[in-house]
Amino acid sequence: MALPEIIQALLDPAHYPEDAPVEVKLIQTQMSFVLLTGRHAYKVRKPVNLGYVDYTTLEKRKLFSDKEVSLNRRLCPDAYLGVIPVTRRNGKIRLGGEGEIIDYAVKMKQLPAExxxxxxxxxxxxxxxxxxxxxxxxxxxxxxxxxxxxxxxxxxxxxxxxxxxxxxxxxxxxxxxxxxxxxxxxxxxxxxxxxxxxxxxxxxxxxxxxxxxxxxxxxxxxxxxxxxxxxxxxxxxxxxxxxxxxxxxxxxxxxxxxxxxxxxxxxxxxxxxxxxxxxxxxxxxxxxxxxxxxxxxxxxxxxxxxxxxxxxxxxxxxxxxxxxxxxxxxxxxIRAKPVLFIMSGYTGCGKSAVASELARHLGLVYISSDITRKTLAGLPLDQAAGDEVDAGLYSREMNEQTYQSILMMAEGALKSGDPVVLDATFLSLELRKKAVDIALRKGADYVIVECRLDESELARRLEQRMTGKSVSDGTWQVYLSQKAKAEPVTEIPTGPNHVIIDALLPVTDNVRQIVDNLI
CATH class of the missing domain: 3.90.1200.10 (Aminoglycoside phosphotransferase (APH), C-terminal lobe)
Known part of the structure; x- marks a missing residue:
């Protein structure tokens, strides 16, 4: 549907009262049009009646514009500059000036996007x-x-x-x-x-x-x-x-x-x-x-x-x-119990993308082994460790320290009633059992999310990762080492507590599968 005549006119910088902007950008909400000039923002109400809000008359739009300025000055006193009329004179529409008042706009300082x-x-x-x-x-x-x-x-x-x-x-x-x-x-x-x-x-x-x-x-x-x-x-x-x-x-x-x-x-x-x-x-x-x-x-x-x-x-x-x-x-x-999601899968299989998106969908405390490992070592997150497989940052001792830390953080969050996602490989049966035991001790539910990916695609992703910055230091050599030691998730059958996802699918599809599994 075409924009209302008033808004079409106000998209023209020439129709502004002072310091005409170079460009005017439009943002829409359900109830308003917001015009951004770089220095100021002008909010014009849509003439809608949604039941809980009624802007259908000029008088009501003026009343609520004045009220908006007054109420918002409580928490942002200097940004709300006032209410100005939208006028029509000799067939031309502009902000302010003489002429027939056809609407009103709340004038604000445009707040910095950054x-x-x-x-x-x-x-x-x-x-x-x-x-x-x-x-x-x-x-x-x-x-x-x-x-x-x-x-x-x-x-x-x-x-x-x-x-x-x-x-x-x-x-x-x-x-x-x-x-x-x-x-x-x-x-x-x-x-x-x-x-x-x-x-x-x-x-x-x-x-x-x-x-x-x-x-x-x-x-x-x-x-x-x-x-x-x-x-x-x-x-x-x-x-x-x-x-x-x-x-x-x-x-x-x-x-x-x-x-x-x-x-x-x-x-x-x-x-x-x-x-x-x-x-x-x-x-x-x-x-x-x-x-x-x-x-x-x-x-x-x-x-x-x-x-x-x-x-x-x-x-x-x-x-x-x-x-x-x-x-x-x-x-x-509304769940009666918090949930502990335990990600499992080889490096490069897309666990972190699914885990972080899952955290957004379900309000989970996100705990990453990659982030924790580098934090413990005092390294910037995007700095490559440069260590050999099973050495340095990825030695047995450092692995144990990393998993001990993430499990302790998960236990603390569950104790507070917060759901958690553990973003780590969890290729060891012993480590998965430790995570499950923590959930059970804290009266929480748990789900092991097993992430599977075709080996050729995994190789392609690991090669691509080497060209950019990543928190993870996973390489093809790391994958081969993991594959040699991995213990498949066979202790829990697929169902409410064990979900298998195909990482070739879009992240949103995999998150949808995990979420639907909870309903």
Whole structure:
């Protein structure tokens, strides 16, 4: 569908009031068009009524534009510059100026892309200190956020149940596209059961004044690191009930998003630092519930784009993949027990690609033998060891130390209730048994993921690896050494605890097979 006349006009740099940009870029959300000029961002609301948001009249778009600026100045005061009219004069549309007001735009400073947390997560350029700073900022914000009798009502059972039921009603049309009927039913059963069994917990959250006027949409794409501080922007203005809620729900949103990016390690840092700063002793009682709830929200919002006539087909395909990933993550949160995934296979067979993607789908703590080995040796991750097979960094002693370390880390994570993926070869029966024993001792489930690959393809991949940088030092000689000593996975039959994947298939297909095995 063609873009609205207003947006087509505003894509022309000549239609801007001052310092005309060289180029204007357009980003679409479900409810808005965002125009980026390099210096500023202009947000124009779509005239939509989605039930929970109504922008259908000019007056409403003005009201919510003003409200957006006011609310977002709480956490990002200098970026929100105000609301300006979109005018038409002598048939020409422009931002500001004289003429008939045909719409409104929120004007912001354009935030630096290199500071956006979601982009930094994709590039791996995020430190624990950054998440600690976010936790302190959010904790201070929650401490000062408004609360009163009206706001507190949204933490009561009726309000929470209403939001949960709305989630399921709005995602029901996407059964068979973004999630299966079995997933939908299991998720619905979990939420109904949790709500019915934890009324006293939710009541205590209200009594302890944890229901506040929050941000409402706290995920990584709305956090920007700048030289002069953190900017948390784009809070929910269009519906108070999505902003009024438990501070634990807000924490859970970012925690879930960090899991979605495969950074459960940063999620643990963020939650621990928030709990320490806020003194919220009951946070963890409801955290996983709210993580599941927030994953469902992100999934359904991605689903909504599937029916948006302004969204291109290629983008819809990406949104469908994103929705499925969030539903998978939600399924992981509702499991009664954490899961230990034990990767197994020769060097170069694609274990790490599957393990890291699996971590993103299921919010797993990702533990790599390659990373651990080089960390123990004090080597940069991309520096080749240069050692012979079975010597130096890959000596028997170093192998034992590496596996001892990753197993200890897995045990610690499982003890905290976190699911884990161990990315290592696990070609030894003894080492696999040690990993399984840890899972059983900690009351966790386990799955051995055996990665198989045709030898000629494996040789090609190992040769290709030599031309670039890799954490792994696996070579053809290493493979031959592993092959001579390997003990096949015969102790556990294929089924719920032993999945065999073909590494010739796309990583997404293999992850789908592993995830479906859990349902």
């Amino acid at each position: 500071g956006m947390l979601d982009l930094r997560l994709k590039s791996g350029n995020v430190t624990t200190e950054m998440l600690e700073s976010v936790a302190k900022t959010v904790s201070s914000f929650h401490d000062m956020a408004d609360t009163n009798g009206e706001i507190a009502r949204f933490g009561e059972m009726d309000g929470i149940r209403r939001n949960v039921e709305e989630n399921f009603e709005q995602s029901r049309p996407y059964i068979g596209r973004a999630l299966s009927q079995a997933q939908f039913d299991r998720l619905k059963t979990y939420f109904d059961k949790f709500l019915s069994e934890n009324a006293a917990v939710f009541s205590s959250r209200v009594e302890e004044r944890h229901i506040r006027d929050c941000h409402g949409d706290l995920h990584s794409a709305h956090i920007c690191f700048r030289d002069h501080g953190i900017c948390i922007f784009d809070c929910i203005e269009f519906n108070d009930r999505f902003r009024y809620g438990d501070t634990a729900s807000e924490v859970a949103f970012l925690a879930m998003d960090l899991d979605h990016y495969g950074r459960a390690d940063l999620r643990r840092v963020f939650v621990d630092e928030y709990a320490r700063n806020s003194g919220d002793r009951g946070l963890r009682e409801v955290l996983r519930f709210y993580q599941a709830y927030r994953a469902h929200i992100r999934a359904k919002v991605a689903c909504f784009k599937l029916d948006d006539p302004f969204v291109p087909e290629a983008e819809k395909a990406e949104e469908l993949t994103r929705a499925r990933g969030y539903f998978d993550l939600e399924m992981s949160y």
